[in-house]
Amino acid sequence: MENLLDARxxxxxxxxxxxxxxFRDCGTSVFEAMSRLAAELxxxxxxxxxxxxxxxxxxxxxxxxxxxxGPHQYPPMxxxxxLRQAVAEHAGRFWDLDLDWEREVLVTxxxxxxxxxxxxxxxxxxxxxxxxxxxxxxxxxxxxxxxGVPVPVRLQPPGWDLPRQELADAITPRTRMIVLxxxxxxxxxxxxxxxxxFIAGLLDRHDxxxxxxxxxxxxxxxxxRHLPLMALPQARGRCLRIGSAGKTFSVTGWKVGYVMGxxxxxxxxxxxxxxxxxxxxxxxxxxxxxxLRLGDGYYDRLRATLQQRRDLLADGLRDAGxxxxxxxxxxxxxxxxxxxxxxxxxxxxxxxxxxQSGVAAVPVSTFYAGRDMRRLIRLCFAKRQExxxxxxARLGAWREGGEGWRRxx
Ligand code: PMP
Ligand code: GLN
Numbered sequence: 001m002e003n004l005l006d007a008r009x010x011x012x013x014x015x016x017x018x019x020x021x022x023f024r025d026c027g028t029s030v031f032e033a034m035s036r037l038a039a040e041l042x043x044x045x046x047x048x049x050x051x052x053x054x055x056x057x058x059x060x061x062x063x064x065x066x067x068x069x070g071p072h073q074y075p076p077m078x079x080x081x082x083l084r085q086a087v088a089e090h091a092g093r094f095w096d097l098d099l100d101w102e103r104e105v106l107v108t109x110x111x112x113x114x115x116x117x118x119x120x121x122x123x124x125x126x127x128x129x130x131x132x133x134x135x136x137x138x139x140x141x142x143x144x145x146x147x148g149v150p151v152p153v154r155l156q157p158p159g160w161d162l163p164r165q166e167l168a169d170a171i172t173p174r175t176r177m178i179v180l181x182x183x184x185x186x187x188x189x190x191x192x193x194x195x196x197x198f199i200a201g202l203l204d205r206h207d208x209x210x211x212x213x214x215x216x217x218x219x220x221x222x223x224x225r226h227l228p229l230m231a232l233p234q235a236r237g238r239c240l241r242i243g244s245a246g247k248t249f250s251v252t253g254w255k256v257g258y259v260m261g262x263x264x265x266x267x268x269x270x271x272x273x274x275x276x277x278x279x280x281x282x283x284x285x286x287x288x289x290x291x292l293r294l295g296d297g298y299y300d301r302l303r304a305t306l307q308q309r310r311d312l313l314a315d316g317l318r319d320a321g322x323x324x325x326x327x328x329x330x331x332x333x334x335x336x337x338x339x340x341x342x343x344x345x346x347x348x349x350x351x352x353x354x355x356q357s358g359v360a361a362v363p364v365s366t367f368y369a370g371r372d373m374r375r376l377i378r379l380c381f382a383k384r385q386e387x388x389x390x391x392x393a394r395l396g397a398w399r400e401g402g403e404g405w406r407r408x409x
Pocket of ligand 2: 029031032047048049050185
């Protein structure tokens with residue numbers, strides 16, 4: 001049977017008319033490819049990372065009220081003042097950061113835009129950017145599109161510790177930037193204070209900037225807490241810290257993100273933003289401003305709910321004989337398939353798992369530039385309890401040798 005997932009994520013654009021070579025070759029994002037396949041087959045989608053039924057009603061009501069009242073026209077290019085103020089206040093409340101909302105906060109259309117703005121606004125041709133692998137898929141392509149050169153530094157399972165020597169060795173006179181995703185997709189690693197202090201030392205010593213993708217800042221479990229690199233005084237002026245309402249409020253389709261940092265560092269990022277999107281829908285900005293001011297109870301409940309969902313999926317899979325890695329944060333579990341996949345091909349494995357069990361997962365090799373780390377798959381647990389129970393039952397039946405699921409048609 002044709003491996004549809006591989007065919008879709010590997011598809012090179014062959015348009016004879018005009019195409020940028022980087023986008024020609026980068027394929028379709030695995031998240032889109034897997035979600036489309038899951039929908040076509042009517043499967044449970046634990047592939048692409050989006051939550052089910054977790055959005056706070058207060059946020060939705062605030063968006064409705066803002067849509068009714070307006071305004072409906074272009075807000076200020078940096079973002080509506082209420083949201084920029086709320087972003088600065090939130091960073092002070094949770095991470096003890098002191099930000100000037102007028103000069104140090106920019107609202108973007110999702111964290112994805114903020115990431116692209118940082119690369120486009122700051123990099124020049126040939127600049128090297130260190131990217132920890134596994135890496136979220138947009139980093140490498142967007143760094144290259146901005147003229148930069150991604151330099152991978154690999155973290156190893158199951159501990160995912162920072163390889164300090166390798167990191168130090170990867171720095172050359174052309175290095176300008178380090179991309180740091182903590183808490184980290186897909187492995188759930190939370191960089192600890194010692195690791196962050198080591199990175200901060202390198203930033204200082206080599207005059208580097210850090211792009212800190214912290215979209216999972218609130219999704220940490222078992223009493224563990226996130227710590228922004230920017231909170232280390234030595235790194236304050238060298239970090240651009242990115243957040244996403246999509247993750248913090250379980251509304252990934254809203255695409256409201258924010259980036260904060262030293263005004264001189266942020267100014268060129270805002271220049272990229274002004275010519276990419278210029279702005280983000282004002283009603284959603286107004287609602288997110290209210291969301292960021294929700295009491296601690298909201299954030300505690302979100303963590304507790306996700307931790308319970310993580311346990312449901314992890315325990316269910318372990319009982320069924322799957323080798324589940326530790327998951328201290330995010331909403332993703334990684335499963336080691338080495339014992340289940342003699343072919344050593346996580347993409348073909350996910351394709352077959354989808355058809356045979358009716359559950360979609362993401363092959364983790366897509367988080368590596370060389371696609372050479374082929375023994376992990378990722379499952380999203382930010383779903384309704386019933387969804388996860390059905391997924392566990394199907395995967396358990398599949399593990400027993402049955403198909404676990406037949407397409408109803
Ligand atoms: N960074 C990471 C690590 C992610 O997992 C995601 C996916 N949600 C994003 C950025 C993009 O966030 P947004 O949907 O706000 O663009
Ligand atoms: N961040 C999401 C994930 O890791 C996907 C976002 C997207 O599809 N662009 O699954």
